[in-house]
Amino acid sequence: MDFQDMIFRLDRYWARQGCALLPPGGAARPGAPASLAGAAGRRGLPPDGLEGVYRYRVLLSPAPAAARRLFLDSLRAAGLDRSEHDLRWPAFEDGPRAGAGPGWDVLLDGLPLARFSYLLPASGPAGAEIELSLERLALAAQRRKDAASLAWAGRLTYGELHAGEAA
Amino acid sequence: MTGRDAVLELLCEPLPAACARAASARLLELAAEELAGLVPPGGGLEACATCRRLVLYATGVPAARGKALAAAFPRLLARLDLPGSRAWEGSGFRFPRPVRGLAALHGDRPVAFAAAGLRSGRFTEGHEALGPRRVKLACAEKYFSALGHASVLVRExxxxxxxxxxxxxxxxxxxxxxxxxxxxxxxxxxxxxxxxxxxxxxxxxxxxxxxxxxxxxxxxxxxxxxxxxxxxxxxxxxxxxxxxxxxxxxxxxxxxxxxxxxxxxxxx
Incomplete structure (x- = not known):
């Protein structure tokens, strides 16, 4: 499954879970009146500790009881065979942003894959926010060692698409 | 006639390691108080934890004490008061991470109670890597072996x-x-x-x-x-x-x- 197809599959998966899809780069803000999902590219090295510049972001508002399970199933939908990998959930307590509750820095085979946080508004039910490194997921799903060799779409590679860009 | 064993399992989302360790110790401490009259001097109490579950195991609980367990278990859980606890649903029950399941058995009988917006039963889950696999517990005495077959080593x-x-x-x-x-x-x-x-x-x-x-x-x-x-x-x-x-x-x-x-x- 190439990078582009992985994004399609994540879009379809989260849309089936009732998320409204955001256009690329759309700003999903906590406290939104609906569950939202979408991929976005970020310039420069992001400060969230995740690898690469492409993120898949999901806001579940409110968070269903099965939010973690939905996240795990989304990885399978994106081509990851869970049984072949080690997933760890090192926990953190409340995040730095107002309303950001506890969560986990999810590690895939020891490397940062995603950040899953609960959102705890002053009133109303808890939400959940998931930030996923698309590069990390694609590297595992495509069994590649470096991002440049990832298949982006058909024969076009990630490296060819981003040739000449500053890191 | 000797009693049957009893087990209480709280299944939750992954706990911080330090919290799981503290939870196991706190559970044993509270169980010694709450189950004092239920477990005979010859019986034993054991608490253990993994990142996803907190377990209390009592041996030799007399048959007549089944109902008392149904009152003691929720009281015990409500008193845990672990660091970082908060309410995750409307019942007011507080825990560091959302609780996803409660299993409680005395011998082969379920111990029925409600806590954290959930009702206790005889079902739990195996290792998460195996997928969402429910495990039916036949009796308390087979709890550890049933979980072992589902790739969970419950005891530290x-x-x-x-x-x-x-x-x-x-x-x-x-x-x-x-x-x-x-x-x-x-x-x-x-x-x-x-x-x-x-x-x-x-x-x-x-x-x-x-x-x-x-x-x-x-x-x-x-x-x-x-x-x-x-x-x-x-x-x-x-x-x-x-x-x-x-x-x-x-x-x-x-x-x-x-x-x-x-x-x-x-x-x-």
Missing amino acids: TERLAAMRGALEAASRRMKLRVEAGGEALAACLYLAEYPVPVVSGFPQRLLELPPERLRAAMLALRFFPVTDQAGRLQPYFAAFRDGVSKGQREVEEGFRAALEAALSPSAR
Whole structure:
């Protein structure tokens, strides 16, 4: 499954879970009146500790009881065979942003894959926010060692698409 | 007539390691108070925890005390008061992470109560890597073996013995020594419900780094350094993954990349 197809599959998966899809780069803000999902590219090295510049972001508002399970199933939908990998959930307590509750820095085979946080508004039910490194997921799903060799779409590679860009 | 054993299991989303350790100790302390009249002097109480479950096991609870358990179990859970606890649903029950299941049995009979917006029953879940697999508990006495068959080593002592045994076997196989002190092993105890050993290597050039830096990076990642008989570091390390051992090579490569990233100049 190439990078582009992985994004399609994540879009379809989260849309089936009732998320409204955001256009690329759309700003999903906590406290939104609906569950939202979408991929976005970020310039420069992001400060969230995740690898690469492409993120898949999901806001579940409110968070269903099965939010973690939905996240795990989304990885399978994106081509990851869970049984072949080690997933760890090192926990953190409340995040730095107002309303950001506890969560986990999810590690895939020891490397940062995603950040899953609960959102705890002053009133109303808890939400959940998931930030996923698309590069990390694609590297595992495509069994590649470096991002440049990832298949982006058909024969076009990630490296060819981003040739000449500053890191 | 001797009594039957009783088990209480709270299944939750992954707890911080320190919290799981504290929860197990606190549960035992409270159980000694709450179940004082229910467990006869000859019976025993045992509490254990993994990253996803908190378990109380009582042996020899007389048949007539089943109803009393149904009152004691929710009271016990409500008194846990662990650091970082908060209400996750409308019942007012507080816990550090959302609670996803309650199982309680006295012998082969379910102990019915409600807490955390859930009703207790005879179902639990096996290891998460196996998918959302429900496990039906036939009786309290078979709790640990049923979970064992679902790839969960519930008791800390079992996980510790499995980890020690695996590292000793790896040492013998490599004819080297895996440095696994009690503290380093204890730090891994609540990271995996079914610890499976992984041995990986790193580039020889990293051995040029100061040994204390290499050791610190490995310990921070919960990896175990490997030395020769003279105590010199070798370009290998041991670690544990959680769950089935399919796809071992992907995990080894990922762990190696994590160590290299931690030792890269930009990580300093």
